Amino acid sequence: MRKKIIAGNWKMNKTPTEAKELISKLKDKCNTDKVDVLFVVPSIDVTTAAECLKGTKIKLGTQNFYFEEKGAYTGEISAKMILDAGAEYVIIGHSERRGIFKEDDAMINKKLIAAHKFGLKPILCCGESLELREKGTYKAFIEGQIKSAFESISKEQALNTVIAYEPIWAIGTGKTATSDEAEEVCKFVRETVKNLYDESVANEIRIQYGGSVNAGNAKELFGKEDIDGGLVGGASLKEEFINIVNY
Ligand code: PGA
Numbered sequence: 181m182r183k184k185i186i187a188g189n190w191k192m193n194k195t196p197t198e199a200k201e202l203i204s205k206l207k208d209k210c211n212t213d214k215v216d217v218l219f220v221v222p223s224i225d226v227t228t229a230a231e232c233l234k235g236t237k238i239k240l241g242t243q244n245f246y247f248e249e250k251g252a253y254t255g256e257i258s259a260k261m262i263l264d265a266g267a268e269y270v271i272i273g274h275s276e277r278r279g280i281f282k283e284d285d286a287m288i289n290k291k292l293i294a295a296h297k298f299g300l301k302p303i304l305c306c307g308e309s310l311e312l313r314e315k316g317t318y319k320a321f322i323e324g325q326i327k328s329a330f331e332s333i334s335k336e337q338a339l340n341t342v343i344a345y346e347p348i349w350a351i352g353t354g355k356t357a358t359s360d361e362a363e364e365v366c367k368f369v370r371e372t373v374k375n376l377y378d379e380s381v382a383n384e385i386r387i388q389y390g391g392s393v394n395a396g397n398a399k400e401l402f403g404k405e406d407i408d409g410g411l412v413g414g415a416s417l418k419e420e421f422i423n424i425v426n427y
Pocket residue numbers: 189346350351352353354390391392393411412413414415
């Protein structure tokens with residue numbers, strides 16, 4: 181049985197002071213071990229958030245890092261820094277990083293390799309644009325994203341990776357994929373993993389859906405066979421997140 185994983189992606193929101201306030205509102209009612217709960221905060225908030233979450237079951241992640249170990253990379257943060265500050269997960273390949281910051285498949289592959297090398301648990305995002313959805317070529321596109329991200333990733337590392345399927349047209353738009361649309365692609369992602377590794381990896385790897393998940397649609401989405409939880413943006417900044425975690 182795969183344990184659901186529900187992650188709040190705060191994106192570029194909340195100062196350390198505000199993070200403290202939000203966590204104090206959410207933490208008691210999100211403190212469960214029925215599902216894995218994750219707050220994925222801006223890296224500047226990690227130290228504060230780690231302190232606030234001490235003694236809870238809630239896990240901490242951040243939204244980006246650079247694949248080199250250390251050195252002259254002005255403005256970047258390393259896996260070691262994130263881990264030392266108290267986070268264990270990292271999002272890789274979010275469509276906002278791919279689109280706004282021009283991260284390509286090769287960069288995302290390097291980050292996935294580095295996350296495993298340095299001991300961060302990655303949440304790898306994939307997902308198509310509205311244009312590809314309408315053209316009908318979205319599955320081939322997503323298959324390409326997954327194959328390229330997992331190049332040189334071992335079976336054990338694959339098992340330690342979470343995949344998030346996030347159709348770009350559903351992110352921050354209020355337009356959620358229907359549960360059938362989300363299930364169709366999550367199932368397809370699982371098949372892709374099976375082709376890359378084997379059935380046991382495909383059965384064990386956790387695949388989230390993301391894109392306008394809210395308290396009203398979480399139950400239906402997370403009830404689908406191949407959807408193992410969600411990557412939640414907007415609704416993770418509100419008390420609504422409590423209802424998503426306790427769907
Ligand atoms: P959203 O964002 O829930 O606000 O649509 C999801 C995400 O981008 O991870």
